[in-house]
Amino acid sequence: MLRCRLAVVFGVLLLATPAYAARCGGNFNTFIQGFSQEAVAAGISQDVVASALGGVQQDGGVLAFDRRQRYTFNKSFEQYVSTRVGPGRINTGRAMLQRHAALLSQVEAKFGVPRQILVAIWGLETDFGKGDMGKLPVFRVLATLAHDCRRTELFQGELLAALKIVQRGDLRLNDMIGAYAGEIGQTQFLPSSYIKYGVDFDGNGHVDLRHSVPDVLASTANLLHTNGFKMGAPYGEGSANFEAMREWNRAVIYRKTIGYFADQLVGR
Numbered sequence: 001m002l003r004c005r006l007a008v009v010f011g012v013l014l015l016a017t018p019a020y021a022a023r024c025g026g027n028f029n030t031f032i033q034g035f036s037q038e039a040v041a042a043g044i045s046q047d048v049v050a051s052a053l054g055g056v057q058q059d060g061g062v063l064a065f066d067r068r069q070r071y072t073f074n075k076s077f078e079q080y081v082s083t084r085v086g087p088g089r090i091n092t093g094r095a096m097l098q099r100h101a102a103l104l105s106q107v108e109a110k111f112g113v114p115r116q117i118l119v120a121i122w123g124l125e126t127d128f129g130k131g132d133m134g135k136l137p138v139f140r141v142l143a144t145l146a147h148d149c150r151r152t153e154l155f156q157g158e159l160l161a162a163l164k165i166v167q168r169g170d171l172r173l174n175d176m177i178g179a180y181a182g183e184i185g186q187t188q189f190l191p192s193s194y195i196k197y198g199v200d201f202d203g204n205g206h207v208d209l210r211h212s213v214p215d216v217l218a219s220t221a222n223l224l225h226t227n228g229f230k231m232g233a234p235y236g237e238g239s240a241n242f243e244a245m246r247e248w249n250r251a252v253i254y255r256k257t258i259g260y261f262a263d264q265l266v267g268r
Contacts, residue, residue: 024152028058031147035156044163051173052139052163059144062136065180066145077253084124085261093123093265103214107201111221112231118217120261121187121248129186133210134179138162138191142182158182161191170198170207185209186216189223197223223247235259 022034036049075083096119097104104115119128126133142162146155162182165171171184178184182191189198189209198207201218208215227247228240235241236259237252245255 022146022152022156024147024149028143028147032056032143035143035146035159039160039163042160044160044167048163048167052166052176053143056140056143058147059136059140062141062144062180063148066148066150069180075253077256080253081257081260084257085264089123089127090261090264092128093119093261096122096128097265100213100217103217107214107218107221108231111218111225113221113224113229114231114235114262116262116265117224117229117235117258118220119265120258121220122216124254124258124261125188126186129213129216133185133188134177134183136178136180138176138178138182138184141178141180142191145181155182158191161195164195165191168206170194171210175210186213187220189219193223194219197226235262 022031032053036053039049122128142159146159197219199218199222200207201214202212228244233241
């Protein structure tokens with residue numbers, strides 16, 4: 001489910017794009033050939049490029065969704081939160097706080113982000129990793145959006161970052177499945193955020209945001225910490241922590257929902 005996180009996608013470019021971006025529009029295969037050459041020049045192996053982009057097809061459904069997607073809320077906070085934070089999700093979130101208490105203590109100690117914020121984001125994004133993480137091949141999605149001239153530099157950067165994820169061995173090619181803008185994993189990281197903020201917290205040598213709960217929670221905390229989130233300080237609207245969450249989502253209503261959910265998890 002795409003939701004409002006596209007506000008981040010289209011507001012911030014987190015990864016530098018190639019100096020000479022492949023020309024958007026025109027023949028799709030020609031575009032992919034040009035981008036592939038630039039990816040190799042940027043340090044991606046020929047094998048990774050060939051396996052990820054060989055035979056990739058343009059996805060008309062992704063373009064259609066992109067054209068009709070609106071990046072603002074048409075609901076009030078009260079209307080929106082009532083559809084996202086109910087008794088069932090709150091109870092499951094409280095169970096997750098207990099189940100992962102030791103891990104969350106470690107993450108809090110290292111990154112200074114309270115556990116209830118992390119679990120709230122986790123629950124809102126993918127129902128704690130049990131819900132919809134997206135069903136679309138990431139390389140098909142990103143190649144389609146990179147070829148489209150509306151935001152070609154942004155999505156060429158995301159496409160290069162996705163190739164880096166595979167090259168680093170963080171995810172296998174068949175695990176590169178995500179949502180309509182290429183978001184990946186249990187807290188729906190864009191590939192550029194994956195590269196920039198991803199943390200190997202389980203110590204297995206890979207950043208796995210699809211299967212590893214330690215990596216998911218630590219990476220989410222790292223993103224917030226890096227952007228100024230402070231432990232023990234308020235996180236309601238108007239606070240510095242509320243502004244720090246802009247890197248997660250620029251929409252005020254969504255950030256208010258994170259805070260509301262977090263408070264419900266700890267009985268506030």
